Amino acid sequence: RVLFCALGKGMGAGNLAVPQQAVQLDADGMQLAVTDYMTGGPRPVKSYQVKNGIAILPVSGTLVHKMGTLRPYSGMTGYDGLTARLKSAVNDPDVRGILLDIDSPGGQAAGAFDCADMIYRLREQKPVWALCNDMACSAAMLLAAACTRRLVTQTAKIGSIGVMMAHTSYEKQLAQEGVDITLIYSGQHKVDGNSIQALPTGVRADFQRRIDEARRMFVDKVALYTGLSSEAVMNTEAAVYDGQAGIDIGLADQLINAADAVDVMVSALNDSVTQENTMTTKNLTVAEAVSQENQRVMGILNCQEAKGREKLAQMLAGQQGMS
Structure with a gap:
């Protein structure tokens, strides 16, 4: 409705009718609809x-x-x-x-x-x-x-829960096609894992070590997040x-069922709020009881009759129900 009011005003329309909703707006009503909408400020667009x-x-x-x-x-x-x-x-x-x-x-x-x-x-x-x-x-x-x-x-x-990588060597294919590529580099490990040479044993061992470390990191994170033991996660063997x-x-x-996911989550959140409110009420009840008990004890110890008979007052204060 607001969209058509805004467009209608720009096109010189003097009224807007929406028969299905029994709505009839004159020029002032159209302007009011647009103004009311805009007073709330720009509506942020959600990405979800x-x-x-x-x-x-x-x-x-x-x-x-x-x-x-x-x-x-x-x-x-x-x-x-x-x-x-x-x-x-x-x-x-x-x-x-x-x-x-x-x-x-x-x-x-x-x-x-x-x-x-x-x-x-x-x-x-x-x-x-x-x-x-x-x-x-x-x-x-x-x-x-x-x-x-x-x-x-x-x-x-x-x-x-595992990690993988792949290495492709075109060394044999290049040799069959008569293509000779020379790598010129500085730094022993600069071309480790390049695709024009077969993977050397030492480089493969280094890659395997890195993969194992990444898997251990993966396993430990899952254990931390879920509360499972690292051993249990590792034993899944990916x-x-x-x-x-x-x-x-x-x-x-x-x-x-995927269609019920939102309802399941909403229900769980509502139950959580109810439990929190119950615990809050219970804690308040306990606090009130403690406060009343303190008042009872102090009332006995500080009353006029307790003067000169402090030991008796302390004994009475220690008995529940005495005031």
């Missing part, structure tokens, strides 16, 4: 959908470092964009909790650990849940692990688990 107080952040496709876009794009999600959306949702007064809707096989190690640490940090400010819908593997598993709680569907695939099996191994918390 908010449903029942839950910000839904899609995480799909290959995960990459420094993609430069807020939302998933062209089959990829950037760690930088996800981090920016998370911070925005945490600072959004309309958002009670955040749900990462994950469907990703993983991606780059670069940027993954910083993004996961940010999720782990921000979950202290607002609940951040992960929905494996239908895949959260490798780097995506790392992000899911950092969340407060992990939901999986019955056909979900979760896990793959296996992928389906649905309930992911829960059984400890990588997920609850099996749900």
Whole structure:
């Protein structure tokens, strides 16, 4: 309605009628509608959908470092964009909790650990849940692990807590084609892993060491985030688990239908608020009882009749029910 009021004014329209809503606005009414809307100031555009107080952040496709876009794009999600959306949702007064809707096989190690640490940090400010819908593997598993709680569907695939790299050598192909490439370099390790030479044994061993260290870092992060032991995580040997099996191994918390994820999260948040209010009331009741007991004791010790009979007063004060 506001849009047509604004356009109509610009086109010289003298009134606006919306028969379906029984609305009839004259020129002044059209101007008032536009003015009322604008007095609230510019409406910030959210980079996520908010449903029942839950910000839904899609995480799909290959995960990459420094993609430069807020939302998933062209089959990829950037760690930088996800981090920016998370911070925005945490600072959004309309958002009670955040749900990462994950469907990703993983991606780059670069940027993954910083993004996961940010999720782990921000979950202290607002609940951040992960929905494996239908895949959260490798780097995506790392992000899911950092969340407060992990939901999986019955056909979900979760896990793959490991690291891999590939090396391709074109040495034989180049030789067959009669192509001779000479690398001129300074620094013993400058051309380690180049694609025009077969991988030397020493270089391969160095790469394996780095991969093992990265896996250990991955395992320790998942253990920290989830509360599992590093040994238990390491013993998964980068296996992928389906649905309930992911829960059984400890990588997920609850099996749900993806369509129910927001309602499940809202219900859990409401239950949490109820429990907090109950505990607050209980604590206040205890505090009131302590205060009343202190008043009773001090009333006995300080009363006029206690003077000269302090020992008797102390004995009476120590007996509950005496005042």
